[in-house]
Amino acid sequence: MSTPMSRTSTAFSDQLLENAKSVGCSLSTAPGDIDPGTWDKIKNHPCFSEEAHHYFARMHVAVAPACNIQCNYCNRKYDCANESRPGVASEKLTPDQAMRKVIAVANEVPQLSVLGIAGPGDACYDWKKTRATFERVAKEIPDIRLCISTNGLALPDHVDELAEMNVDHVTITINMVDPSVGAKIYPWIYYGHRRHTGLDAARILHERQMLGLEMLAERGILTKVNSVMIPGVNDEHLIEVNRAVKGRGAFLHNVMPLISNRIHGTYYGLTGQRGPEPFELEALQDRLEGTKMMRHCRQCRADAIGLLGDDRGQEFTLAEIPDEITYDGSKRQAYRQLVARERGDHLAAQNEAIRMVMSVEYGGSLLVAVATKGGGRINEHFGQAKEFQVYAVSQRGMKLTGHRGVEQYCLGGWGEDATLDHIVIALEGIDILLCAKIGDRPRKQLTQAGVRATDAYGHDYIETALGALYVAECGIEPLPATATA
Numbered sequence: 001m002s003t004p005m006s007r008t009s010t011a012f013s014d015q016l017l018e019n020a021k022s023v024g025c026s027l028s029t030a031p032g033d034i035d036p037g038t039w040d041k042i043k044n045h046p047c048f049s050e051e052a053h054h055y056f057a058r059m060h061v062a063v064a065p066a067c068n069i070q071c072n073y074c075n076r077k078y079d080c081a082n083e084s085r086p087g088v089a090s091e092k093l094t095p096d097q098a099m100r101k102v103i104a105v106a107n108e109v110p111q112l113s114v115l116g117i118a119g120p121g122d123a124c125y126d127w128k129k130t131r132a133t134f135e136r137v138a139k140e141i142p143d144i145r146l147c148i149s150t151n152g153l154a155l156p157d158h159v160d161e162l163a164e165m166n167v168d169h170v171t172i173t174i175n176m177v178d179p180s181v182g183a184k185i186y187p188w189i190y191y192g193h194r195r196h197t198g199l200d201a202a203r204i205l206h207e208r209q210m211l212g213l214e215m216l217a218e219r220g221i222l223t224k225v226n227s228v229m230i231p232g233v234n235d236e237h238l239i240e241v242n243r244a245v246k247g248r249g250a251f252l253h254n255v256m257p258l259i260s261n262r263i264h265g266t267y268y269g270l271t272g273q274r275g276p277e278p279f280e281l282e283a284l285q286d287r288l289e290g291t292k293m294m295r296h297c298r299q300c301r302a303d304a305i306g307l308l309g310d311d312r313g314q315e316f317t318l319a320e321i322p323d324e325i326t327y328d329g330s331k332r333q334a335y336r337q338l339v340a341r342e343r344g345d346h347l348a349a350q351n352e353a354i355r356m357v358m359s360v361e362y363g364g365s366l367l368v369a370v371a372t373k374g375g376g377r378i379n380e381h382f383g384q385a386k387e388f389q390v391y392a393v394s395q396r397g398m399k400l401t402g403h404r405g406v407e408q409y410c411l412g413g414w415g416e417d418a419t420l421d422h423i424v425i426a427l428e429g430i431d432i433l434l435c436a437k438i439g440d441r442p443r444k445q446l447t448q449a450g451v452r453a454t455d456a457y458g459h460d461y462i463e464t465a466l467g468a469l470y471v472a473e474c475g476i477e478p479l480p481a482t483a484t485a
C-alpha cells in the first residue's frame, strides 16, 4: 500500500511523541466516574468515550447496503442517516475488499482502534456480509474493536453471534417508543417475509428495538442509542425515549439533529421538514443530562475513516490498495504506548484545571471554540481548521457542548474573504477562540464580530487553557494576548 500518511496525521503523531518525551510518564487510569471494567472497554473507542476521541480513530467499511425499513430521513442513494450525514458512500465493498482496506488503513493510520459497520443500509439485516467482514478482520487484527450500528429490527436474531464474535459496542437508532410517533417516521418495515405499514410497522420495530437492547444489556455488551431529533415529530418525545432506553441498560444516548435538505431527495427533505437549530438540540441534550450523553458525534459517513471530524476516507480508495497486502501493526503499537503515557498527564492537567475553575468566585460563563487536530491539545492553525470544538466553562466545570463545522480558510497559502465571512458567522455566540496560530486579518475580523481570538495557548491542553482563561476572566490572573484588533 503506497498511500502516503497525511500531513495532519504525521504532524500529530510527531507532536505527540514530542510531548510524551517532555512530560514524563504516568499510566492512563479510569476517570473518577467510570468503573475500571467499563473504562477498559471504552478507553480506545472514539464514540463511546469523549476523552478517547481526542486520541483514537474509527473506520467504517460500507459492506451492508441492504435495509429492511424505510426512514423518512433516508434516501437509499445516500449514506445511512442512522450513523452519517446523507452523503453517498463512495464505494460498496465485499468482505474481502473490506479486509484489504482495513489492513491498508491500519498500516497507515496509527490512531485506528475501531472497525464499525454502519451501513450504508442495515448491518444486522445484511448480516452475512457483516459477519464475514468481522470474522476476517478479527483474525488478521485481533486487537481492533468491532462496532456495529443498526435500526434494531433484525438485531435480536444476531445478539448471540455478536457476543460470540466479541462485538462489544452496538448502536441502535431509536427515535420513538410510541408507535403513533413512529408511524410519522417510518412509512414501512419489512419483517417476517412481508411488508408492514403504519402503526403496525412502528409497533413491531419498537418491540424489536426494546428486545434487542435488553438482550445486549444482559450480555454486558455496551449499547449506545442514537436518536434523530425531528422538530414537531419526536423532539419532546425523546425525553420518554431517554427514560425507556436508560431503564433497559443503554450506556450512552446520542441525540443527533435531523439533517434535511431537498437535494437529498428524502421524504422529509421534499416535504420541508426542518432539522433543529443548534440551540434547540443543546437545550434538549441539557434536559437529558442525567444520562450519559454523547456530544461529540459527527454524524459520519458509512465509509468514514480517521479521527472524528477529520475524515480521511478519500485517501483510501480501493483502486489504490494492492490485491495482496500484509498487516504491519508497528505504527499502531508505538502510538498506543505514547497515548498511554500522554493521557495520564492529560487527565492530571484536566483535573487541575477543573479544580481551578470550580474554586473561583465568578458567576459568569464562557463559550470557547477550539481548533484541534487531536491529542486534546490546541494544535491546529485557524486557517487549517475544518471545525472548532465548542466548550462551555462555568463555575460548575467545563464541558464539550458540540462543534461548529467550517470551510477551511487557508488553501494553498491564501485565505478567501467569503470563507472568512462564513467562519465568522459560524462562530456566532462564541466568546473566545483558541488556536495554534492565527493571522492578523482573521483575528481582527473576529474581534469586530465580538469573538476574541488568541494563539497564546498554542499546543497547551484544551482544559488547561480553558481554566486559565476562566480565571483571567474573573480578574484573578491577566489574560494572555487575546485579540488586539
Ligand code: CLF
Pocket: 046, 047, 048, 058, 059, 060, 082, 083, 084, 114, 115, 116, 117, 118, 147, 148, 149, 169, 171, 224, 254, 296, 297, 298, 299, 300, 308
Ligand atoms: Fe461507527 Fe457508530 Fe461504531 Fe462510532 S460512528 S458504528 S459508534 S464506530 Fe460515532 Fe460517527 Fe457519531 Fe456514529 S461519530 S455517527 S456515533
Ligand code: SF4
Pocket: 067, 068, 069, 070, 071, 073, 074, 075, 076, 079, 080, 081, 082, 119, 120, 121, 122, 151
Ligand atoms: Fe436508511 Fe438506515 Fe433508515 Fe435503512 S435504517 S432507511 S439505511 S437511515
